[in-house]
Amino acid sequence: MSELTIKSTGQMISTETIDGDIATLNLGPTHPATHGIFQNILKVDGERILSAEPTIGYIHRAFEKLAERRPYNQITPITDRLNYCSSPINNIGWHMTVEKLAGIEVPKRVDYMRVIVMELARIADHLVCNSVIGVDTGALTGFTYMFQEREKIYELYEEICGARLTTNLGRIGGFERDFNDIFHAKLNAFLKEFPANFDEFDRLLTRNRIFMDRVIGAGPITAERAVEYSFSGPNLRAAGLDYDVRVMNPYSSYQDFDFSIPVGKDGDTYDRFVVRQEEIRQSLSIIRQALDKMPAGDFHANVPEFYLPPKEEVYRSMESLIYHFKIVMGETTIPAGEVYHSVEGANGELGYYLVSDGGRTPYRLHFRRPCFIYYQAYPEMIVDSVLSDAILTMSSMNVIAGELDA
Amino acid sequence: MNNEILMASILEQTNNTAVCSVDQYDMLNVNIQANQLIDLVESLKNKQGFIYLTDICAAHYPERVGSEFEVIYHLHNLVENQRVRLKVGLSESEINVPTLTGLFAGANWMERETFDFYGVNFVGHPDLRRILNMDDMDYHPLRKQYALEDETRTDKNDTFFGR
Structure with missing residues (x-):
């Protein structure tokens, strides 16, 4: 196992490299192997992952x-x-x-x-x-x-x-x-x-x-x-x-x-x-x-203030009509x-x-x-x-x- | 450990400056100053067993002059099954609060989210960037001055129902 250090940015990086030939790999945002929209910017040495940085928020809907x-x-x-x-x-x-x-x-x-x-x-x-x-x-x-x-x-x-x-x-x-x-x-x-x-x-x-x-x-x-x-x-x-x-x-x-x-x-x-x-x-x-x-x-x-009355009652009783109205109008x-x-x-x-x-x-x-x-x-x-x-x-x-x- | 004992120890820790109250849902609410946060959370975590940071979020109260923003921390003692809610009031001009990332690794993204939506500056955070909104956004959208819908719209008259 190699040493793991935490960079000042909070990213995890591995200090070990195999041949020093590091590639950046964009995994996502739409990658067939990730189920959903996830982006990870990976630094890889061959298949080994040296660092990963997730980016999220692609389907943020406030x-x-x-x-x-x-x-x-x-x-x-x-x-x-x-x-x-x-x-x-x-x-x-x-x-x-x-x-x-x-x-x-x-x-x-x-x-x-x-x-x-x-x-x-x-x-x-x-x-x-x-x-x-x-x-x-x-x-x-x-x-x-x-x-x-x-x-x-x-x-x-x-x-x-x-x-x-x-x-x-x-x-x-x-x-x-x-x-x-x-x-x-x-x-x-x-x-x-x-x-x-x-x-x-x-x-x-x-x-x-x-x-x-x-x-x-x-x-x-x-x-x-x-x-x-x-x-x-x-x-x-x-x-x-x-x-x-x-x-x-x-x-x-x-x-x-x-x-x-x-x-x-x-x-x-x-x-x-x-x-x-x-x-x-x-x-x-x-x-x-x-x-x-x-x-x-x-x-x-x-x-009754929160739970809608049955529809038939809405047509027959004043109280139900009021509650219905209040709930529907929020x-x-x-x-x-x-x-x-x-x-x-x-x-x-x-x-x-x-x-x-x-x-x-x-x-x-x-x-x-x-x-x-x-x-x-x-x-x-x-x-x-x-x-x-x-x-x-x-x-x-x-x-x-x-x-x-x- | 019940809320009274915890409250007494928090008051002792903060020299009686914290404002504590137990709400009707049996949750202890503690209002503290930003500069007391680290010491208090550290002692809660290491001495009182609150090892689990449930959540960090903020709220904006524009009418509270001097403490328009509130950062809310939920901590959980998993052994005694007790929760506590810490609140730090911040003014809009000095919206700084120390980061908890040194105590809880999980605080990182929670604080980034709070920064993203309210602009709370977590002093000492290793990577305080926007997280859910796009990077070039120039405001903090959950602040109350930003209405959800464009207020100049004329095609929608909702005067009766306050919408």
Whole structure:
């Protein structure tokens, strides 16, 4: 191993060169091997990476500025576009932030329904990430199989909210409608068929000698460095630290469920892969528990200021008409205050720092986007490794361009 | 360690100059001066176990003369599961705050983002450049004086709903 030094600019550079013939390589912004728009200016000596400098912001859409002009319910579609592989988690996290600010208590049934949706989203996100790790190692087969499973999850979203990718799912106070029979039928079919298909995928890769040789030791990070870099989610757990918001600060009744948090040891691509694989199994178990224990009750809180009344009532009762008008025009009053709420997104702690001055829109809204924070460790993780490992490291970190650039 | 104990130790550390309050969500808010930041965060990290920097962001309050800007730090003690929110008020003319990059590697991009959107100068930051906006932008877009939409537009009359 060569010495690593940190230049004054914060870049990592390797002091070792093989033959002194250094090339500059522009990896991205649109490179077929990076899934999303990421640019990295690499200094390479042959295949060995000497330094890396990420440039981000290619799809920056000024969400935080947009949010300062939008009523609270109109911010949900913005959150879709953060981590678009698991939009429902972002939506529900946002709803819970507003509920926390407004002091809304939701029925237990809503909590359980949310848990089901969020765990489905986690499965979909992890499936994409892990199967793409397979693709980047040259194993395309698992990807095609797992995308069929992801498709089934998207069909489940469709039954809940009508949308697939940018879901805009749920409302402040609960859900727009209850889970219908088709949803339950499809979910039961999914729970029955998915484990076998998933095990097949698992057999294709997890103990596959070629795959293991390829990913073990690629892009490692120690637990100490991961905490220094404020890693969260599966990446932090792969490094060996068991921080999970669902356990640490349970929201949406996660304390009612029995599940374990897998942790890795080396923080390399293989550990990140295996941690996600196990999290998928745990998520399945959480969904089953939530279905079994699903309490009776309403699918939304009784908060007429925030929750749209049924359309028929809007035409018949004056009160409903007023609430409908106020919500649609974004004239709902909300208390002034300051709140930080975080959920365990599919790739880490997704936080919402919300300042309200009592007006119709947030005064300030900041998204704590997990991959924005951990992607800055990318140069450190790939310097001194080879280019193909850098590609693998990026896909195994689950960096989502929409969330990175907000 | 509950908020009261932490508050007492922060007050001792800052010679009772920090303004602490626990909000209704059980989060300890601590208002400090920019020159107290490094010492306080260092002691929180090394002595009180706040090893995890959750987030750095800023907010702009144009009506607060003398401290128009506020830089907000969220720290997390992962062992005791306690969060604390530090706030540093800055005036528009002297918008300098020491960098935390020496204590947390992850502060680097968080501070660059805050600089990008609010123009907060993190003194000692190794690479304080714009991060999400383009390099030749000449203003800091999340400041309140920059309206989201062009205010000279005449084709859109929203006088009734304040939009």
